[in-house]
Every structure is written in C-alpha cells, then in structure tokens.
Amino acid sequence: MKDRKRQPGRWTSWMQNMTGRLRVRGWVYLLAFILIDFLSVGILQWGVSLNSSRVELSNPLIGFWGFISAIWTQRRFVLVLNMLAVGLVYLALTYLTNRFWAASGLILAICAVIAVIERFKVRARYEAILPSDLDFLHADAANLVSFLPARSLIMIGLGVVALIVLGALCWVLTRMDARRGRPVATGNKPLGAGLRTAGVLVPVLVVAVFMSTVGTYGSPAYRFSQFMGDIPSMWDSVYDAQRNGVFVSFSRQLRPKVMDQPAGYSRATMQSLAHRYQLSADRINHDRKAYMNESSLVYILSESFSDPTRVPGVALNQDPMPHIRSIKGGTTSGLMLSSGYGGGTANLEFQAMTGLSMANFDPSLTSPYQQVIPHLNWIPTVNQAWGTPSRSLAFHPYESSMYSRAENYKKFGFSHFYSLTGPDQIAHQDRIDRSQYVGDRSAYESALEQMGDDRGNQFVEVITMQNHMPYNDWYDNNGFSVSSSDPNRPLGDDEMQSIRTYAKGVSLSDQATADFLNSLDSQSKPVTVVFYGDHLPGIYGTASWDERNSLALHLTDYFIWSNKASDASGAQVSNSAYSSPNFFQAQAAEHMDAKVSPFTAFLTELHEKISAIEPPVANQIQDWNRIPAGQTNYLNAQGQPMNARDFDKATRQLLNDYKLIQYDIMAGKHYLQGTGFTATPTRRSDAARQKAEKKRQAKEQAKEQVRQEEQNRDKDRESSTSSAN
Structure with a gap:
C-alpha cells in the first residue's frame, strides 16, 4: 500500500499561497524607506515631548507637530536633518541584514527603546539622554531599575508586546515579498559581498564623522547642521532635543573639542x-x-x-x-x-x-x-x-x-x-x-x-x-x-x-x-x-x-x-x-x-x-x-x-x-x-607638614653628623699614619 501524502494545514497553505506573491517595485521600497525613517524620528521625538509636571518652565513644550511646522514657520529643516542622520543608520542596517523589512522593524524597535528610556528619564529628572549616561550604564547598571518611574512596568510590557507584533509583521512582509526584501540580490557572491560591505561602511562612516564633529565649530558637519536650522539650546537638554531633534542634540555633546594641547605638555x-x-x-x-x-x-x-x-x-x-x-x-x-x-x-x-x-x-x-x-x-x-x-x-x-x-x-x-x-x-x-x-x-x-x-x-x-x-x-x-x-x-x-x-x-x-x-x-x-x-x-x-x-x-x-x-x-x-x-x-x-x-x-x-x-x-x-x-x-x-x-x-x-x-x-x-x-592647607595638614619637615631636617642633621664623624676618623687615621712615618 502506498503511503498517503499528508495534506498541508490551512495556515501553512495560506502562507504558501502568500509566499512570493508580491513583486515590490523600487519606488515602493523608497516610499516605505522615507515613511519608516519619518516614523523613526517621530518616535524619538515622542520620547522627549513632555515637560516636567513639577515645575513651571520658561521654555515652551515643543511637540512633534512643532518640530515639523518649524519648516515653514521658521525656515528650519531640523526634521530633515534628523531624518538624514537616522536614515543613514537605517540604510546601514538594511545592507547589513540584506533584508529591507527586517531592517525596517529593527530601526523602529531601536528608536522605540530609546524613546521609552528618554521618556522615563524626562519624567523622572527632566533631562534627555546624555553621552555621560553611557558611563553610568557601564559603572552602575545594576541600579538602573531604581531609576524607573511609577507604572513604568506597564509601559515596558506594552512595549514588549508592540515589538513582538512588529517583528511578526516584518516577518510576514518578508515572506510576502518576492525578493524577500533583499537590497542586494546577485548570483555573483564576491560582488554581492562588496556591495553590502560598501552599503554598511559608507553610511556608518558618514554618521560617525557627523556625530563626532557636529559640535566642533567650523567643521563641515557643524556648518551643515547650522544651514539646516540647528539652534543649540544647551542650557536645557530636553528643550534642545525638542527643538533640534534627539539625534542632533545628543551628537553635539558626544565629542566636543575642549582645547588644543599646549606645547610641552608632559x-x-x-x-x-x-x-x-x-x-x-x-x-x-x-x-x-x-x-x-x-x-x-x-x-x-x-x-x-x-x-x-x-x-x-x-x-x-x-x-x-x-x-x-x-x-x-x-x-x-x-x-x-x-x-x-x-x-x-x-x-x-x-x-x-x-x-x-x-x-x-x-x-x-x-x-x-x-x-x-x-x-x-x-x-x-x-x-x-x-x-x-x-x-x-x-x-x-x-x-x-x-x-x-x-x-x-x-x-x-x-x-x-x-x-x-x-x-x-x-x-x-x-x-x-x-x-x-x-x-x-x-x-x-x-x-x-x-x-x-x-x-x-x-x-x-x-x-x-x-x-x-x-x-x-x-x-x-x-x-x-x-x-x-x-x-x-x-x-x-x-x-x-x-x-x-x-x-x-x-x-x-x-x-x-x-x-x-x-x-x-x-x-x-x-x-x-x-x-x-x-x-x-x-x-x-x-x-x-x-x-x-x-x-x-x-x-x-x-x-x-x-x-x-x-x-x-x-x-x-x-x-x-x-x-x-x-x-x-x-x-x-x-x-x-x-x-x-x-x-x-x-x-x-x-x-x-x-x-x-x-x-x-x-x-x-x-x-x-x-x-x-x-x-x-x-x-x-x-x-x-x-x-x-x-x-x-x-x-x-x-x-x-x-x-x-x-x-x-x-x-x-x-x-x-x-x-x-x-590642596588647600588646613591647620592639621600644616601641623603634619611641619612635623614631616622637622623629621626630614632631623634625618639630614643625623646624616650630616655621621658624615662629620667619618671625616674626623679619616683625619685621625691620616694623622696616625703621618706620626708612624
């Protein structure tokens, strides 16, 4: 008797029908890229778009709409500036994974995690994430939970659920896409590897140069950010992030030029x-x-x-x-x-x-x-x-x-x-x-x-x-x-x-x-x-x-x-x-x-x-x-x-x-x-210093006394030798 072939289940059959069903054109990828980039910046801005509830601040709240409307109300294009920066990170992730929809989910997830942390910190201390916080994570990560505000676990739980849903959606989109969302799909493996490497390194290098030099006066990154409407507001890290964007405000504090090393410093x-x-x-x-x-x-x-x-x-x-x-x-x-x-x-x-x-x-x-x-x-x-x-x-x-x-x-x-x-x-x-x-x-x-x-x-x-x-x-x-x-x-x-x-x-x-x-x-x-x-x-x-x-x-x-x-x-x-x-x-x-x-x-x-x-x-x-x-x-x-x-x-x-x-x-x-x-002198330190000085002088006197005694003995020996002769 021949074995009966098992029929696929309803869910498996549906997925098989969906697999390879859509052939996504290039303009669709581009449109999706711009939309997801915009959403990523919006999520980051959501993280800082609130004032402290405990004190009346002189700086007005700038929400995401104010961030967008600055384009035509103030001729400031900081939204575009932040989209360019985040977009380069998004592009690098796309070539790194060689999966457009997976990279899309990843950039949204990264921005969401950062935004939630921003919101916790702003609510708890009215302060945006600063580069110095990275030092804190390295030195005192064990105490991080103690800084979480009330009801934060609910938001974390909802965030986890949202990330799971986002991951599932990206997986479905990847399965539906005939190209599987591959930006590089070539039968030539060396060529494909080279294209992907360039697709990762070029955006990463541009972002790295921007982040490390945007705070240095006269640098190309500085001039470009000013041209786009960046107005540093460093007295208030939250207001600066609201006004100029989370990415830019963080970057300008990352690696400032303090001063040139003076000649002869050693x-x-x-x-x-x-x-x-x-x-x-x-x-x-x-x-x-x-x-x-x-x-x-x-x-x-x-x-x-x-x-x-x-x-x-x-x-x-x-x-x-x-x-x-x-x-x-x-x-x-x-x-x-x-x-x-x-x-x-x-x-x-x-x-x-x-x-x-x-x-x-x-x-x-x-x-x-x-x-x-x-x-x-x-x-x-x-x-x-x-x-x-x-x-x-x-x-x-x-x-x-x-x-x-x-x-x-x-x-x-x-x-x-x-x-x-x-x-x-x-x-x-x-x-x-x-x-x-x-x-x-x-x-x-x-x-x-x-x-x-x-x-x-x-x-x-x-x-x-x-x-x-x-x-x-x-x-x-x-x-x-x-x-x-x-x-x-x-x-x-x-x-x-x-x-x-x-x-x-x-x-x-x-x-x-x-x-x-x-x-x-x-x-x-x-x-x-x-x-x-x-x-x-x-x-x-x-x-x-x-x-x-x-x-x-x-x-x-x-x-x-x-x-x-x-x-x-x-x-x-x-x-x-x-x-x-x-x-x-x-x-x-x-x-x-x-x-x-x-x-x-x-x-x-x-x-x-x-x-x-x-x-x-x-x-x-x-x-x-x-x-x-x-x-x-x-x-x-x-x-x-x-x-x-x-x-x-x-x-x-x-x-x-x-x-x-x-x-x-x-x-x-x-x-x-x-x-x-x-060290400013105190009565105690002066007393200790005087005591140490007296001790040093006593040692010097003792050494001098020993030296004199040796000299006297040498003279006595010389006198004895002369008498014997």
Missing part, C-alpha cells in the same frame, strides 16, 4: 609647574594666619544682578540697589567682567567654582557643565577645601537638571543640591506677586536654615532665579520709572517696561541680600560671602546697538563680605576694583588672610598681573553656537583693556601655565592629581 612639565607654585604658596602662606576651612564660605550667584544705572542711555527715578551699594563701600568689592549678556549663567558659575577660565577653551566649547564635566573623573572645585561632602551644600530654586547641575554638583563633592525637583526639595518656594520664579528671600531663607551655629563651618552655594528673564509686569506697587538719558536714542515702550520690571526685581534682591547678611552677622561662627551677578539681562536693546557699549554691558557687581564673628570683617583688599569669577577663590583667601594651595597661589599671581579675563563678548543675547570671535578680553586694575602683545615675560609665562593647568584638568591626563596642587 608629566615632567606639570610636576615642575606644581613645584614652582608650591614655592609661591609657601611665600604667601608665610605671612597669612587664617585657614579657609575654619570659616564658612558662601557663594551667591545672583541671577542677572547688575546696576541698571550704569547702562549707557538708561535713567531711573531712584536707586534700585542702595543697600548693596553701601555694602560694597565697606568691604572688598568691585565690578566683574562677565562673558555673558542675557545668558551663560552656568559658564560664570563654572569659572567661580573651578578657578578655570572660559577664555582658555576652544570656541566650540560653549557649555563645560554639559559637554565636559560629566565625562571627567577628577574636577577640583573651591568647596573641596571644606572636607567631606556633608560640609558642602547648594541651593537653587529651579529645575535641578538645568545645565546638568544635579549630577555635576555630586561630582563637585556636594552632599545636597536643594532645588524644586529631585530628592532634595528646597524648603522655601515663595514667588513675589505674579512672578513665575522663586524670590531671592526664599532662597536665602532655605540656606539659612542649613547654616546654624551648630552646623560647623561649611561651603554653601546659592544660585538665585528671581531676576531671570522674561521681565513682564510681575510686581505690584512698582515705583520705578525709566527714561532715556540720550535724547538722540529714545527707548522703546517694551524696553522701558522690561527695565522697569527688572529694576524692581533688583531692589527686592537688594533688600533680601542685606537682610541675609544681617542674619549672618548674628551668628557666632565666622562667615564670608562672595556675592556676584552673573550677567546683565538682555533687555537693553538700544544700548546694545552701539559696539562702544560692549564693556559696559558685560560688567556686573560683586563683593566679598565677612560677618562680625570673622577676623576679616571690614577687610578691603587691594586690586579689587575689577575682577572675573575665576579669581574669586584667590580674592576670598586674600580677604580672609587665609593660606592658599599652589593653584590658588597661581591665581593670586595672575590676578596681580591681569585683573579680569574673559573670552570675547557680544552685545546680543548669548547663543550656543560658539564663543564669539575676537581677542580674549583682559582688563588692568583700572578697568582698561590690555593688549596681549604688550604683556611682559612673566605675564606670558603665567598665561601659558594657565593653559597647561586647564588642559591637564579638563582634557589631559590629570598629571596634577595627587600632587597636592589644589
């Missing part, structure tokens, strides 16, 4: 440099009695604080800052040269915290807080002289993720960063009248509650938000009026309204700051305060049109003040009329008569030669494309510009050493780490 050079400034520190410390960490130090970055009466062409009916003007008259104070106008807060903050200068960086590096610090393993900051992280506290009544501050302040050695979001909620969050920002008084009250006499000596950083833009008619009972002091240049109505609101905000900050200092005066422990405005507000449209006003639009107010319990109360050091934030730690040490580290000794010597140093400035509100073109700004003790070509040999040596120091810390091999170059 371990031997840096060790010699460290030794040279250790000698300088020894000379300075010989005449100083105090220690930095035996007093509390408070840094106050007062958002946009400056004297509007100094702005050319602006006249007010009353003084908006009488208290701070009086404080400045009785302590170390002056004007600070700012690199920003209307923006750039974190760059001034960076310089004050590190003692490094934006002037030394490559023009492409516009935000070290986001482009460099997250990648560093070592970054010395002024607060580290106070010892353990529990001695360092920071307060900022706004989003903790702005400028990546939350993570950076951990790296700086702070135990708590109090803000409106995150685990450390700032205690006081009162707003004034209709203002959208927390008032300065609330920021000060939050800091005071953590600064009692029983807390010991601390380093405290306060970053205010009250006078941040915009300057709408926020305040009731505003008695300020504004007019033009130049009849040939009248102020516009909107400009006068903004200045009027800003002047009222300055007066409120003035009173709150005076009250804060009075509270510190009542404490029994010594406290020193470094107060500075980061930049002028970008509201002086009339003055900014005149290039002769550049310097005036980049000078803010600063002072260094000590309470009555401090021996430095009422101190007024020389060469303080002009400064820049990188010199504050050296000036604070001089004001307190405190001993210094070799690095602070270096800054002290440089400040004696150059009172203020900043990169080139611009009269318009700072953008994030690059540091403006032009010569670095140097001011002398009288506030007059200095020409670098006229510097003497000692000044040129100091500036060269500055570049070596900054390169080693920010881009080099950290040869200075472990040399004690940034």
Whole structure:
C-alpha cells in the first residue's frame, strides 16, 4: 500500500499561497524607506515631548507637530536633518541584514527603546539622554531599575508586546515579498559581498564623522547642521532635543573639542609647574594666619544682578540697589567682567567654582557643565577645601537638571543640591506677586536654615532665579520709572517696561541680600560671602546697538563680605576694583588672610598681573553656537583693556601655565592629581607638614653628623699614619 501524502494545514497553505506573491517595485521600497525613517524620528521625538509636571518652565513644550511646522514657520529643516542622520543608520542596517523589512522593524524597535528610556528619564529628572549616561550604564547598571518611574512596568510590557507584533509583521512582509526584501540580490557572491560591505561602511562612516564633529565649530558637519536650522539650546537638554531633534542634540555633546594641547605638555612639565607654585604658596602662606576651612564660605550667584544705572542711555527715578551699594563701600568689592549678556549663567558659575577660565577653551566649547564635566573623573572645585561632602551644600530654586547641575554638583563633592525637583526639595518656594520664579528671600531663607551655629563651618552655594528673564509686569506697587538719558536714542515702550520690571526685581534682591547678611552677622561662627551677578539681562536693546557699549554691558557687581564673628570683617583688599569669577577663590583667601594651595597661589599671581579675563563678548543675547570671535578680553586694575602683545615675560609665562593647568584638568591626563596642587592647607595638614619637615631636617642633621664623624676618623687615621712615618 502506498503511503498517503499528508495534506498541508490551512495556515501553512495560506502562507504558501502568500509566499512570493508580491513583486515590490523600487519606488515602493523608497516610499516605505522615507515613511519608516519619518516614523523613526517621530518616535524619538515622542520620547522627549513632555515637560516636567513639577515645575513651571520658561521654555515652551515643543511637540512633534512643532518640530515639523518649524519648516515653514521658521525656515528650519531640523526634521530633515534628523531624518538624514537616522536614515543613514537605517540604510546601514538594511545592507547589513540584506533584508529591507527586517531592517525596517529593527530601526523602529531601536528608536522605540530609546524613546521609552528618554521618556522615563524626562519624567523622572527632566533631562534627555546624555553621552555621560553611557558611563553610568557601564559603572552602575545594576541600579538602573531604581531609576524607573511609577507604572513604568506597564509601559515596558506594552512595549514588549508592540515589538513582538512588529517583528511578526516584518516577518510576514518578508515572506510576502518576492525578493524577500533583499537590497542586494546577485548570483555573483564576491560582488554581492562588496556591495553590502560598501552599503554598511559608507553610511556608518558618514554618521560617525557627523556625530563626532557636529559640535566642533567650523567643521563641515557643524556648518551643515547650522544651514539646516540647528539652534543649540544647551542650557536645557530636553528643550534642545525638542527643538533640534534627539539625534542632533545628543551628537553635539558626544565629542566636543575642549582645547588644543599646549606645547610641552608632559608629566615632567606639570610636576615642575606644581613645584614652582608650591614655592609661591609657601611665600604667601608665610605671612597669612587664617585657614579657609575654619570659616564658612558662601557663594551667591545672583541671577542677572547688575546696576541698571550704569547702562549707557538708561535713567531711573531712584536707586534700585542702595543697600548693596553701601555694602560694597565697606568691604572688598568691585565690578566683574562677565562673558555673558542675557545668558551663560552656568559658564560664570563654572569659572567661580573651578578657578578655570572660559577664555582658555576652544570656541566650540560653549557649555563645560554639559559637554565636559560629566565625562571627567577628577574636577577640583573651591568647596573641596571644606572636607567631606556633608560640609558642602547648594541651593537653587529651579529645575535641578538645568545645565546638568544635579549630577555635576555630586561630582563637585556636594552632599545636597536643594532645588524644586529631585530628592532634595528646597524648603522655601515663595514667588513675589505674579512672578513665575522663586524670590531671592526664599532662597536665602532655605540656606539659612542649613547654616546654624551648630552646623560647623561649611561651603554653601546659592544660585538665585528671581531676576531671570522674561521681565513682564510681575510686581505690584512698582515705583520705578525709566527714561532715556540720550535724547538722540529714545527707548522703546517694551524696553522701558522690561527695565522697569527688572529694576524692581533688583531692589527686592537688594533688600533680601542685606537682610541675609544681617542674619549672618548674628551668628557666632565666622562667615564670608562672595556675592556676584552673573550677567546683565538682555533687555537693553538700544544700548546694545552701539559696539562702544560692549564693556559696559558685560560688567556686573560683586563683593566679598565677612560677618562680625570673622577676623576679616571690614577687610578691603587691594586690586579689587575689577575682577572675573575665576579669581574669586584667590580674592576670598586674600580677604580672609587665609593660606592658599599652589593653584590658588597661581591665581593670586595672575590676578596681580591681569585683573579680569574673559573670552570675547557680544552685545546680543548669548547663543550656543560658539564663543564669539575676537581677542580674549583682559582688563588692568583700572578697568582698561590690555593688549596681549604688550604683556611682559612673566605675564606670558603665567598665561601659558594657565593653559597647561586647564588642559591637564579638563582634557589631559590629570598629571596634577595627587600632587597636592589644589590642596588647600588646613591647620592639621600644616601641623603634619611641619612635623614631616622637622623629621626630614632631623634625618639630614643625623646624616650630616655621621658624615662629620667619618671625616674626623679619616683625619685621625691620616694623622696616625703621618706620626708612624
């Protein structure tokens, strides 16, 4: 009996009928490619298309429709730019798998996974995925689950189901396609292998070059992204991703050019440099009695604080800052040269915290807080002289993720960063009248509650938000009026309204700051305060049109003040009329008569030669494309510009050493780490050093005594020999 042939089942029969049934034409592949590329970019944008629900942000939400409509509303083609970048990855996957529909499912799946992670991170911390997160995954992947927001497992489960459905759909489409979706289908295997290799390598190389150079000013990738409408917004990673696309915003932070390696950079050079400034520190410390960490130090970055009466062409009916003007008259104070106008807060903050200068960086590096610090393993900051992280506290009544501050302040050695979001909620969050920002008084009250006499000596950083833009008619009972002091240049109505609101905000900050200092005066422990405005507000449209006003639009107010319990109360050091934030730690040490580290000794010597140093400035509100073109700004003790070509040999040596120091810390091999170059002396360390020095001297004396005894024995032997002869 013949075996009966088994008949195929209904499902198998249907699949057999479907197999090879469709012959897909080339234009269909192209249309599908463009559609799937568009969907992939849309999925990525979905991941960042939400605001934090916990704080009112100044940046509006830009959803996917806003991302698309920018093409005709703003003539910005960032959608096309991101589609080109993602499309190249899609193309490489297509040639790698040699299956169009499989690559289509794979690119959609990759984008979906990234988007879900983006959404989790934005919801939890209002921060987009950054290159530094890759370091986190490598070092702390085991704790990743703890960062997942509530109900995330539901979204993950739905995502898994969607991926399964997507995979099944791609499999069906592949089976239905007569070509099986093969982009390369040739009987010549060597030729086919060559075509596939080229199809993978060319797109990968283009994407790699774009991602690694788009953040470098002047590169082809940079110029192309600018041509397509890319507008970097690096103060807010989520807004940047919403505005310019996830792919582009991530790429620009991937491999920034920090600075060129200075000539002669080596371990031997840096060790010699460290030794040279250790000698300088020894000379300075010989005449100083105090220690930095035996007093509390408070840094106050007062958002946009400056004297509007100094702005050319602006006249007010009353003084908006009488208290701070009086404080400045009785302590170390002056004007600070700012690199920003209307923006750039974190760059001034960076310089004050590190003692490094934006002037030394490559023009492409516009935000070290986001482009460099997250990648560093070592970054010395002024607060580290106070010892353990529990001695360092920071307060900022706004989003903790702005400028990546939350993570950076951990790296700086702070135990708590109090803000409106995150685990450390700032205690006081009162707003004034209709203002959208927390008032300065609330920021000060939050800091005071953590600064009692029983807390010991601390380093405290306060970053205010009250006078941040915009300057709408926020305040009731505003008695300020504004007019033009130049009849040939009248102020516009909107400009006068903004200045009027800003002047009222300055007066409120003035009173709150005076009250804060009075509270510190009542404490029994010594406290020193470094107060500075980061930049002028970008509201002086009339003055900014005149290039002769550049310097005036980049000078803010600063002072260094000590309470009555401090021996430095009422101190007024020389060469303080002009400064820049990188010199504050050296000036604070001089004001307190405190001993210094070799690095602070270096800054002290440089400040004696150059009172203020900043990169080139611009009269318009700072953008994030690059540091403006032009010569670095140097001011002398009288506030007059200095020409670098006229510097003497000692000044040129100091500036060269500055570049070596900054390169080693920010881009080099950290040869200075472990040399004690940034270690501020303490009473204990000085005692240990003196003990070690006495021990060394005792050993030298012992060696010298042994040598003398040997010499005496040799003489005795010679005398005996002579007598015998």
